[in-house]
Amino acid sequence: MVITSLSSAIVFADEGGVSYWLPGRFGSLAATPQVPGWSMAEVYYHTSVSAFGNAAAAREIHVGRIPATVNVDLNLRLNAQADLVLLNPTYTFATPVLGGQLAIGVTGLFGRSSANLDGTLTAAIGPLVTTRTGSFGDSITSVGDLYPQATLKWNAGVHNFMTYVTGDIPTGAYDSRRLANLGIGHAAIDAGGGYTYFNPQAGHEFSAVAGFTYNFKNQDTQYQNGIDFHLDWGASQFLSKQLFVGLVGYAYQQVTDDFGAHPILGGFRSRVFSVGPQIGFLFPVGDLQGFLSLKGYGEFAAENRPAGWNTWLTFSISPMMPTSTVIPTRRVATK
Known part of the structure; x- marks a missing residue:
C-alpha cells in the first residue's frame, strides 16, 4: 500500500517564504513495510495560502530584484493557490538490505500555480523616493521538478522503523522573474527517519517522520536557503480491515538563516504548524490492492x-x- 511518500514544489521556497519540503508528505503507516513489487500512487493536491508582512515583501523583493542598497517599505498582501497532479512509481525489493526492506521511487508533477501581490511599495535611494500602489500577478501551467526517494524499513511486531533520503532535481518550470513557479530553481537533499506503531488487532496506529533539508544555492538569484527541520505525523483508528479515520499534522521550522536575503528580511527563518482530519479506504482491484484517502491540513x-x-x-x-x-504482520527477514 502506497500512502506515505509524495512531494512537490509549488509557488514558494524559503527564498520568498517557500521550502523544498512540502509539509504533509508523510502520514499514517509511513514506516510499515510494504508488499514487494511495483506500485503507483496518484495524488491530486490543492493548496490556498496568503501572507502579509515579510512573507509577502520577500516575493516583491525577489521578483523585482530590489538590491540591498535600496531602502524599502512594503505594505503588501500575497495570495496564491496551486492545483497539482503528482505521480509516484515505486519499486519495493524482496531481498533484505541491512536487515530491512528497501524501496526506491521518483515523484513527478504537473499542474497549475497562480499568485498575486496587492499593496504599496516605497523605495528610497538617498533623497529620491518612489511609491507604487497596485497589484500584479501571474500563473503557470507546466511540469515541476523531479523528486527521487529511497527508503529502508524494519518491522518488529507492532513497532516499525524507517530511514529515508530524497531530494530535488531542478528540472521543472522556473523563472526567477515570475511570481508563480512549479520548480524551485535549485537542488536540495533531505534525509531523516520515522516510526510507526501499528496494532492490527486493536486497529490503533500512530506515525511520525522527521528530517532535515539542505538547500543548494540558486544560481539565478545567488540566494541560498537555510537548513530546514520538519516533522510529519498521523494517528488513525481502523474501524474495519478496510476503513480508517484519524488526524494528521506537521511542524516545520527553518533552523539556520538564509544567505542572500535583502537586509530588511534578516535571517528570514520560516515556520508553520498544521493539523487536520484524514480518512482512508482499501479495496481490491483485480489481483491488486487499491487505496483511496483524503486528508486536509489547516x-x-x-x-x-x-x-x-x-x-x-x-x-x-x-x-x-x-x-x-491491512498491513503484513510478518517481520522483514534479517541476514
Missing part, C-alpha cells in the same frame, strides 16, 4: 511563509497483501 502560527490550507486526495495501486490484514 495551518497556523506561520512565520516568514504564506499559510492557509491544503488537501491531498490519493489513489494508489500496489501488490495485494498476502493475508486479509
Whole structure:
C-alpha cells in the first residue's frame, strides 16, 4: 500500500517564504513495510495560502530584484493557490538490505500555480523616493521538478522503523522573474527517519517522520536557503480491515538563516504548524490492492511563509497483501 511518500514544489521556497519540503508528505503507516513489487500512487493536491508582512515583501523583493542598497517599505498582501497532479512509481525489493526492506521511487508533477501581490511599495535611494500602489500577478501551467526517494524499513511486531533520503532535481518550470513557479530553481537533499506503531488487532496506529533539508544555492538569484527541520505525523483508528479515520499534522521550522536575503528580511527563518482530519479506504482491484484517502491540513502560527490550507486526495495501486490484514504482520527477514 502506497500512502506515505509524495512531494512537490509549488509557488514558494524559503527564498520568498517557500521550502523544498512540502509539509504533509508523510502520514499514517509511513514506516510499515510494504508488499514487494511495483506500485503507483496518484495524488491530486490543492493548496490556498496568503501572507502579509515579510512573507509577502520577500516575493516583491525577489521578483523585482530590489538590491540591498535600496531602502524599502512594503505594505503588501500575497495570495496564491496551486492545483497539482503528482505521480509516484515505486519499486519495493524482496531481498533484505541491512536487515530491512528497501524501496526506491521518483515523484513527478504537473499542474497549475497562480499568485498575486496587492499593496504599496516605497523605495528610497538617498533623497529620491518612489511609491507604487497596485497589484500584479501571474500563473503557470507546466511540469515541476523531479523528486527521487529511497527508503529502508524494519518491522518488529507492532513497532516499525524507517530511514529515508530524497531530494530535488531542478528540472521543472522556473523563472526567477515570475511570481508563480512549479520548480524551485535549485537542488536540495533531505534525509531523516520515522516510526510507526501499528496494532492490527486493536486497529490503533500512530506515525511520525522527521528530517532535515539542505538547500543548494540558486544560481539565478545567488540566494541560498537555510537548513530546514520538519516533522510529519498521523494517528488513525481502523474501524474495519478496510476503513480508517484519524488526524494528521506537521511542524516545520527553518533552523539556520538564509544567505542572500535583502537586509530588511534578516535571517528570514520560516515556520508553520498544521493539523487536520484524514480518512482512508482499501479495496481490491483485480489481483491488486487499491487505496483511496483524503486528508486536509489547516495551518497556523506561520512565520516568514504564506499559510492557509491544503488537501491531498490519493489513489494508489500496489501488490495485494498476502493475508486479509491491512498491513503484513510478518517481520522483514534479517541476514
